[in-house]
Amino acid sequence: MAVKRKHILITAVVLCIIAIAAFAGSMSTTKSEKVFVVEKGPFEATLNCKGEINGLVATPIPMPKILGDRDLRIWQLKILNLAQDGKYVKKGDFIIQLDASQIISGMREVQQSLETEEADLKNARIDSTVTLTGLREDIKNAKLDLEYNKIDLEQSIYESAAYQRKAQMTYKKAENTIAKKQRDYLLEQNKLKMKVSRSEEQVKRSQDKIAKFQQAMQAARVTAPEDGIVIFGENWDGTKYSKDGTISTWSSGPPIATLPDMSEVISETYVKEIDISKINVDDDVRVTFDALEEVTINGKIKSIARVGEDHKDFDMKVFKVLIHLDETNDGLKPAMSSNNNIIIAQETDALFVPLKAVFKEGGNSFVYLKTGTGPQKTSVTTGVENEEFILVKKGLEEGDKVLLQLPAEVI
Template sequence: MNKKLLIVGGIVTAVVLAAGFFFFRKSSQRGADVIVNVKQGTFRIEIETTGELEAKNSVKILGPTRLRDFNIWNITVQDIIEEGTVLKKGDWVATLDRSEFQKRYGEKQIELEKANSQYVQQQLDTALSLQQARDELVNLRYDREERQIVLNQSKYEPPATIKQNEIGLDKAERAYIQAQENYKIKRQQSVEKMRQMGAEMRKLQNEFSDMMTMMQAFEVIAPEDGMVIYEKGWDGKPIRAGSQINMWEPSVAKLPDLTTMMSKTYVNEVDVRKVKAGQSVEIGLDAYPDKRLKGTVMRVANVGEQRPNSDARVFEVSVEISGTDPALRPAMTTSNRIVAHVLDSVLYIPLECLHSQADTITFVFTRDGMRTIKQEVMIGATNSNDAVVLAGLPRNAPVFLSVPTGMEDESILLLKEMEGKRRRNPGTLDRRQAGVPSEAPSGRQ
């Protein structure tokens, strides 16, 4: 009898130990899961970007502005003052390479000398030609007078002789009149030709005079007082000694007005629809980590662009910084947090809690008493960390950050609110294919 009791007691002890081991193992596995509670409060939809400070208003320091008229499209910076130097009006800023322009200058000088020589030659040719025409007029007038005298003396001659003398006088008269008309036309032609050559020469003289003035513009000086900031070229790099300046935009540097600063940043094409003028911006400075600034979105570009070394399309956003701070300098790097929207008193959970199935059902793992379930949720707005829960979870409900052990193949409790909103197409799984029973109850509100 005692032996039987010992055997039964041993079996009971083994069962209890096995159950305890199993329970302890389950508890250990569950203890590894991280659980957070659904929060309620203010939800901020923010877009974080990196920007660069620049002055809202600035005066450009320009090199020669008319070099395109002489088929010069690029010019090299030989030397330039150090960036950040405080200048007075009239101070030297940069020296530009004038070698190509000097070549054009020499060609224009030769062209002007040649045109001047042709003008003088034309004057001499015109004077000689008109003098010959006037001499011919005098000779024709004398010939006409001689014919008149001959006709007067032939009144006692035979009629045939008189008729012949009359014809000779008529010819002389017509020749004289025709010569007078030709002289007027010839003189007018000479005047117009001289006027045309004079205009061409004056044009060359003006161009040469402009080139003499532009020769001085290769020594760039400051138009106003201020701190010089290098302009950026087409490649986004600052213009330095050896850089090329395009004559469509011959800006060498600029003098910024530091009283009003802007942060120029770029937003990707996915987020740009959320950004609008007038939104508030929280701004940080890499140079001063403890300094926090406020700003306002002033402009959002309508056309996207592709930045160097990037494949993504972005849109330029200009943020005006509130107030004045003497510590701010152009080209400082800023961290911008654009507050796109603020929702009051909403439920939200971390993005890590969300899972999807069949590309149409969004769900979370939560607790229903002592039981872990897969609950469909309706999600609203999201930011970089959290998502708003519109339906499916109550306040303070526990939610798993990761997939609990053994819950991968569990059925999803669907929401009635989502019926008709789930996408139906040949590539979407139906309720049974998703592992969801057709009579599944709705989630808690």
């Protein structure tokens, strides 16, 4: 029994030794995790930015031009109803109904004015007819007087010289009277013609204005010019057009809505000014979508804005960037959010270390090499970085071991 107890005791001691060794090994492993062995391998750095999907080509649905006609004096209209944003519509389908009450009241005012103007025109024509008829009668009578005076002049050859002279003067006076009456007739005719013409023009303007109001009433109901997914525009404050809201009638303003063609897709995004120098046109991009978890589409940067702008979602200037997707997907919808990973560096055989292994001092970068004699401070030349690692262009070789934190003697 004593021998057996001795064997049990020895076994227990051995197990304790093994446990202690294992614990020591685990402690050693923990310490080794603070060291990174430099290896060569694939490296990629990306710039991540949120974007919004849209069609490369989109058919605008502008404010009907007639509603912005200055003659109508309508500056904005209330939205009575509109189609669902993002709904697929066919050509001729309902898009938006604007309140036509302003149009109707304006047309009624013009119609009342037109009644008065048409009465004035009728009176002007009657006055012209009566006046000119009277003047023509006067000219006709003056011509009869001239004939009478002509006969008297011809008979005066048998009278005294004084009588002949008087007959000649009477005849000449009759000629002058006719000439004057003819001139007066022409002047009055032109005067009355202008008066009638002005009345006709006023009536024509009112008639044209009424015709514009009638066109405006029809235009207050906007329909789709072709098939597509309708995406409504925004008010001056950035809010989407909605029922009971108002909309400006400026035909030169932004469109009421657009019908994007999703056969070719772009992602519109904004890049901060501190990052804009990292990207270039034709850079590769991987695009993913929150709404389509398993879909990834490659693309390229199509354009970069030359001028920065202020944006409500950023605290600094940003540059608008358009990314053209290489393909489309049935699940893509206009205005869908996208995650754009712009590839700013990609190497298949690169040296890189964790970001926390590189330290800065006076604008220079350095690492601490693990050597047999202790940590050795070594200068390095770095390149681009991603969320975890940074490229090392100079200063390290494959197999080097670098510390992931400052050595104790430095701390």
